[in-house]
Structures are given as C-alpha cells and as structure tokens.
Amino acid sequence: MVSRYDKATVEGWNEATKLVRSGVNRSGFDETSEALYLSSGYVYSSAAEAEAAFAGENDHYIYSRYANPTVAMFEQRLAAIEGAEACRGVASGMAAVFAALGSYIGCGDRLVSSRALFGSCHVIATEILPRFGAETELVDGRSLDAWEKALSKGAKAVFLESPSNPTLEIIDIEAVSRLAHDAGALVFIDNVFASPVLQRPLELGADVVIYSATKHIDGQGRTLGGAVLGSQEFIDESVMPMLRHTGPSLSPFNAWVLVKGMETLRLRVDAMSRNAHQLAQQLEDTLGVGHVSYPFLESHPQFELAQKQMSAGGTVLTMDLGSKERAFEVVDKFKIIDISNNIGDSKTLATHPATTTHRRLGPEARAEVGIGPGMVRLSVGLEDVDDLFDDISQALA
Ligand SMILES: *Cc1c(COP(=O)(O)O)cnc(C)c1O
Secondary structure (H helix, E strand, O other), X not given: OOOOOOOOOOOOOOXXXXXXXXXXXXXXXXXXXXXXXXXXXXXXXXXXXXXXXXXXXXXXXXXXXXXXXXXXXXXXXXHHXXXXXXXXXXXXXXXXXHHHXXXXXOOOOEEEEEOOOOHHHHHHHHHXXXXXXXXXXXXXXXXXXXXXXXXXXXXXXXXXEOOOOOOOOOOOHHHHHHHHHHOOOEEEEXXXXXXXXXXXXXXXXXXXXXEEOXXXXXXXXXXXXXXXXXXXXXXXXXXXXXXXXXXXXXXXHHHHHHHHHHOOHHHHHHHHHHHXXXXXXXXXXXXXXXOEEOOOOOOOOOHHHHHHHOOXXXXXXXXXXXXXXXXXXXXXXXXXXXXXXXXXXXXXXXXXXXXXXXXXXXXXXXXXXXXXXXXXXXXXXXXXXXXXXXXXXXXXX
C-alpha cells in the first residue's frame, strides 16, 4: 500500500527521528498525530476499481484482515527501526511466533531451537509444530557445539530467544546464524527481551525478527500486539498468505497505541535498563554473587557476549531466593512493586516463573533450563530506582 501523503522517507534519518516520524501517512485533514482508521472495510469508486484491488493491480485497501492504514503506520515505523525490508503487525506476540514459524515449517521439516524459551514458544516448538509433522530438536543455546551437532542433521529453521525468558541466557546470534546458514536454515529470533532499541538481530545475521509488542513497544500495560519482520519475499510469500487466511489481525486501535508507544520507546527502554542495571548491582552486593542474574553484570557467564551484541543489559533481572516459600514471602511484602507476569512495563513487576509463566513446562524441563523454585523475575520500570531498592530491601529484611 502506497502512502498518499507520504513525507515519511526514512533515508538518512537517525533512530530518534524514525521513532517519531517513520510511517506517518496523513489523511486529507492534515492531522498532526497519526490517524486511527477504525474501519474493517473500504469502499470503491467503481466495480472496476474493486476488481483491480482484488487482482492486486492498484494499492487500494480491501479489508482490515489483510491491511489497514493505521496498522501500516505501525509496521513501517517498526521496519524502519529494525532495518527490515518488511513487517507485518499481528494480534499478539504468540500470533507473531506462530505466523512466522508455522507459515514456514511444514511436514517433514526440522526445527532446531534453543531450549530456554518463553513458555508458549516452547509449546509451539515442541507440541504444536510436531502435530503438523515437523520435528523439533532443542539444544543448549549457549553451546555452539550443540548447535553445530544438531544442524549437521539438516534444518529448515533455527529459533532462539536472547536474552531468554526468564533465565537471561545469551546466545551468540552472529555465530549461530553462520552455522544455520551453512546448513541452509533460516534464523528466527524472538527479540522481545532486548527490544528493538537494544539489539538488532538482522545486523547480526538473522533472517526473521519476532516481537511481542505488548512488552516494551506498548510498555504501558495497555494492549496486546506482535510483529514479524524480515525480507519482502519472506513476508509476502510465507507470512502474508498465512495471516490473510487465518486472521490473527492487529486491531487498528491497538496499532495506534503501539505507534504512539514507539515515540517514547528509546527514552523508556534506556531509563528502565539503567534502573535494572543499578538494581542488579545493588542486589548482588546485598544477596551475594550467584544470586542475581543480569546480562550486564560482570558475574553473568556471558557478560562479554552480551556486551558485544546488546547496547545495554535490558530491563529484566532475576534473583534466586533459595526456595518457593522464601520467594513468595518476599514478593508478598512488596509495597511498590506489583506481582504480575508482564514485562517491559513502566511499572516494576515481579513474577515467580516456576508457578506462573513457566508452570506448564513441569519440574524436569524447568530444571533443565535453570528455572529454580526460588527464582523471582523482576521487570524493572520507570520508578525512582532508590524507591525500588528500598522496597526490595524492606521485603528481604
Ligand atoms: C511475552 C512474550 C511472548 C508472547 O507475547 P504475547 O504478546 O504475550 O503473545 C513471546 N516471547 C517472549 C520472549 C515473551 O516475553
């Protein structure tokens, strides 16, 4: 779809300008803020125009399951930030993961995936795709030998999350992409934890980037949303037919919230990361080395790799408090921090992964990826960091 009032040429723009202006497509009313096109359908000036639209011979919108002008603004803005040829917005992060992998992998194909995955991603990789006849092999994503061994049997796709949820494992995206490409596989990265402003997987060699826009892109706890980014060919030939006919469309209203969220994305994520880094350091000083995990702490086993591929450590840290009882006791005493399972929000949120987000994995799979009963995940928000540290300290006391 071509923009009629498109001043949003991104060429030569730096990130801050793209975050505010990319994708802007003004209506005839010349509004300042992006317009919300809450419309399911579109009208044609003649039957012939409708015929041409369905034949793909003009750029007329047809139906909001296929495309919508507000959703397109979100897609163009995110594609500009990511440096991707194309982007499709969808209803949620999980719709994005399934549209990306499910549109590409079929019966008889092999998927090689890191083991440390968000709970629902684990279910797609190990339960849903195998029901359609695909084979999934899970590997320890930190071990290049493990990737090489699994990829030597051939693969159609590689899927990974870095940093992983909630164990904050870092995977060498550049090295894994090289191994995957040698094996003829496309590389899919769930980049939710890093967000579009702290890590650029396409620049590191990956092929497809997936977001839950629910997290940092909205970042204010309002809407669900997701996106798949990649080459024009991958989006047009693989993702689009799947979306068009299965229908996990992003609501124009949610797309509008996300477009406005992107204007402050860099400011929020930088400030939240600074808070998270400071808190991680202070908590490590209090609880001892080995009890706090954060990618930019020197004690993180992949500190150097994290520094190489991320521009900051991210907004999430974990504490190990030893047991479920102790974790519950501490979390229940928080006065500022809320108990909630979202991440990337401007409010600091605490989760006990073993009993919530990663409950479905069962104790063995949890132990395999290192989610202990005493682990508490903190998604650090925009509050004053001293207030947050005081809140955690009084809860620990
Ligand atoms: C939250 C999350 C998802 C799923 O996103 P939804 O918008 O909740 O569907 C996928 N991957 C990771 C890493 C997540 O944190």
